[in-house]
Amino acid sequence: MLRKLYGDMTRNAFAYRMLIPYVVFLALLVLYPIIANFVISLQADGLWTLKNYQQVFKEPVFAKVAFNTVIWTVGSVVLQLLVGFVLALLLNQDFRGRAFFRSIILVLPWATPDIVVGVAWQWMYNDMYGVLNDILFRLGIIDYYLPWLADQDLARLAVIIANTWKGFALSAMFYLAALQTVPHELYEASEVDGANVFQKFLNVTWPILRPFVVTTTMLTTIWTINYFPLIFTMTGGGPANATDTFVTYAYRTAFRFLDFNRSAAMSSFTFVLVFLISLLYLRALSRKEAER
Amino acid sequence: MRKYAVLVALLLAVLVSGTAFAQDKLIVWVGGHVVEQEQTWAEIISAFEEATGIEVEYRLIGFDVYYDTLVTAFSAGQGPDMTFADLGGWVPTFAAQGWIESLEDRLQASDITEQIWPNLWPTVTYNGERYGLPWYTDCRVLMYNKIMFEEAGLDPEKPPVTWDELLEYAKALTDPRQMKYGYGVSGKRSEVATLGYMIFLHGAGGELLTEDYSKAAFNTPAGLSALKFYTELFTEHKVSPPATPSYGEDDFRSMMAQNRVAMAISGPWAFPLIEMANPAIVGNYAVAIHPYSAEPASVLGGWASVVSSTSKMKEEAWKFIEYITSYDVWRMWIARHGGPMPTRMDVCYDAPEFDDPRWEVILEAFPYAKVRPPIPEWPEVSDRIQNMIQVVVTGQATAEEAIAIAEQEINAILGN
Structure with a gap:
């Protein structure tokens, strides 16, 4: 075993050397910030301590922030995957102007800067002047203007919708790329066998897409947990902490309260959480690979 | 071997380049509402360079990103030599981090000191020493829309004086079907919510913290009545727009410019802004001392000049501060822009531009203006006040519950 490893090493020594830089x-x-962050989180007033972690977990709003983080992440990820998936299927069809729609739909949200997206949605959600209330009112869906960013549940929904718009493009792009790899002959073959649209999807498209779904879900989950500019510009974590997540908490603690140690404790906690989630996904992924 | 040497040299060059070019210019960062006046800043700085021979490199930074930019720069040890800090607690906060230099000796020796409004000094004091020289200031008053007053059959020359009148007027001015509201309650998670509460609190004769800033002092009948009145304007009387928990002063100012909100807390910095939002509002808005239940009250704000503790050009930085705070520079500034309010009493009294009913109200309210507690914990204390207001206006808790929780949390922050 060791000998084999050593053999590999010497054979590939040149490659390894190339990789060193x-x-x-x-x-x-990558490692330096992570380690530095852990070190800072374990210090207070120049001493080594667990005080910062205790403080974070004892925080009265901790449970609420954790709940918000789960809602925000699950909501955004599920919606982004669904919207991205449907869009990828649609954009994979042959139709006139496909390239144009692809670039508009897939690139626009992704390329718009976070803060611009936040401010734009904030205006669309505005209760008095916002376009969203206006449309819903004219359609007769609501009979009074909704205070989108001022109500706890509506605000949670509002940031998730905005984030879905911002993020679905990436999922859609991954799926579209995956769909392009499906060999056309397979569809033709299944057609010969008399498969309908759903059977084709289930037996041809899905098996090829599945690993992409797992990877995309993992990536969007990690990004969503860590993503904060949108919430920060739209609600600042409010109203009454309804949209506060682990990262908005960490940001506020560091850059508003200048308590870098406590903020580092929250960041380290989030890091471990994200790390564990990635491990779970990777295991699921490798098991699926092995099955095949 | 030579390849490695080249690599190492390259790395060193990258690492060193940040510090290699020895600083010979005074680095000045300007923030706050005054950054809009770019041309004036360019002229002030070149006049200073000519008079002293000191070269200045300056940046004007918008308010939204200013605090974060400063905090990032200072915590990396790369702060500017001279900059402005908000009088809402930044000076003690920065001083506690060791980022800025005590100016006590220089202030003692300077004759500018005696011209500064005396109620400003606590905002720049930390551990008994002064760390900044206030440059411009303001105080919060009630701004109201005269057109809406007339439409509602109210006398635009007689703004409300007491809380009862405020409520009565606000009700008369509110018409939800036309989306017109009487009073804007800042319910947003932002400093403005704290400021709004403080004006009602002081107007009821209450105090936020004890005199030595060691404990919360607002959970009293006065403090509770202020919280109840302030939040009930929205929850009970609905004279503030439905999305109040997401609105602050700036939003209400825009709405006032469009005749949507009749009264809100505002200040002198807002005069040019509201006129910019709707030129037709010129002459149709006015200010008054904010209504109160026990005594007139206001909260002051503004900016102070500070010097970085790591600066290698402290002497030059102080010269720059003295220059911009001089009588002549301020008179020039006021003659040109009409505001903001200088921290120098002599300029306030001498400038003909302040012979204006709006400025008379500001100068009349100023002596009543309280400071925000100048303590390093202020941002977090303010955050708890904002949260207290938000949980009440969103119906998560009653005023009694919220004030008790806020008191307990703030005492914990202050180390009790």
Whole structure:
């Protein structure tokens, strides 16, 4: 075993040497902040302590913030996957102007800066001047203007909808790329076998898409947990902490209250959480690979 | 081997470049509402360069990103030599972090000091020493829309004086079907919610913290009556727009410009802004001392000049501060822009531009203006006040419950 490893090493020594600069830079760029963050989180007033973690977990709003983070993440991820999936299927069809629609639909939300998206949605949600209330009112769906960002549940929904718009493009792009890899002959073959649209999807498209779904879900979950500019510009975590997540909490603690140690404790906690989620996904992924 | 040497040299060059070019210019960062006056800043700075021979490199930074920019720069040890800090607690906060220099000795020796409004000094004091020289200031008053007053059959020359009148007027001015509202309650999670509560609290004769800032002092009958009155304007009387928990002063100012909100807390910085939002509002808005139940009240704000503790050009930075705070520079500024309010009493009294009914109200209200507690914990204390208001206006808790929780949390923050 060891000999084999050593053999590999010597055979690939040149390749490894080529890799060294990248590994070193990656280590510096990734490991250094993580370690520094853990170190800061374990200090208070120049002493080593667990005080910061205790403070974070004892925080009266901790349960609420955790709940919000789950709602925000699950809501955004599920909606982004669904919208992205449907859009990818649609954009995979042959129709006139496909390239145009692809670029508009897939690139526009993704390329718009976070803060611009936040401010734009904030205006659309505005209760008095907002376009959303106006449309819903004219359609007769609501009979009074909804205070979108001022009500706890509506605000949670509002940030998730905005985030879905911002993020679905990425999922859609992944799925579209995956769909393009499905060999056309398979569809033709199944057609010969008399499969209908749903059977084709289930037996041809889905097995190929499945690993992409798992990977995309993992990536969007991680990004959503860590994503904060949208919430920050739209609600600032309010009303009454309804849209406060782990990262808005960490940001506020560091850059408003200048309590970097406590903020680092929250960030480290979030890091571990995200890390565990990634591990779970990776395991699920490798098990699926093995099954095949 | 040579390849490695080249690599190492390259790395060193990258690392060193940040510090290699020895600083020979005074770095100045300007923030706050005054950054809009770009041309004036350019002229002030070149006049200063000419008079002193000190070269200045300056940046004007918008308010939204200013605090974060400063905090990031200072915590990285890369702060500007001289900059402005908000009088709402930034000076003690920065001083506690060791980011800024005590100016006590320089202030003692300067004759500018005696011209500064005396109620400003607590905002720049930390541990008994002064860390900043206030540059411009303001105080919060009631701004109201005269057109809406007339439409509602109210006398636009007689703004409300007491809380009862405020409520009565606000009810008369509110018409939800036309989306017109009498009074804007700042319910947003932002400093403005704290400021709104403070004006009602002080107007009821209450105090936020004890005199030595060691404990919460607002859970009293006065403090509770202020919280109840302030929030009930929205929850009970509905004289503030439905999305109040997401609105603040700036939103209400825009709505007032469109004749949607009749009264709201505002200040002198808002004069040019409301006129910019709707030129037709010129002459159709006015200000008055904010209504109160026990005594007139206001909260002051503004900006102070501070010097970075890591600066290598402290002497030059102080010269710049003295220059911009001089009588002549201020008179020039006021003659040109009409505001904001200088921290120098002599300029306030001498400038003909302040012979204006709006400015008379500001100068009349100023002596009543209280400071926000100048303590490093202020941002977090203010956050709890904002939260207290938000849980009440969103119906999560009663005023009694919310005030008790806020008191307990603030005492914990202050170390009790």
